[in-house]
Amino acid sequence: MSEGQINQLCYDLFNNPPIIFTADKKGANAEVQRAIERKIQEVGITIPLAHIKNDLYLLGVLRVSIQLKQGNLTLRIGGGYHTFEDWIYNNQKTAQMTML
Secondary structure, X not given: OOHHHXXXXXXXXXXOOOOOOOOOOOOXXXXXXXXXXXXXXXXXXXXXXXXXXXXXXXXXXXXXXEEXXXXXXXXXXXXEEEEHHHHHHHHHXXXXXXXX
């Protein structure tokens, strides 16, 4: 498959979010989930994001911890921390191709 075909397939599959994230309206993680829901709209994330439990989420194929730190959504992936926006900006395309 050529790079152009892969790009077209990513566009076709991820032009719209394949799974709509819905925030839990109450519970211990409600504030984080509402922030995630707002950020998805602002940033235009189209890779699947699903709540697993507590602060764990499935972001594409990665299991990540998402927390609010000083008002910013912070992802813990492996041993490092990333802001939600930075990670999406730098990795959304790679995450899409990983799911093909």
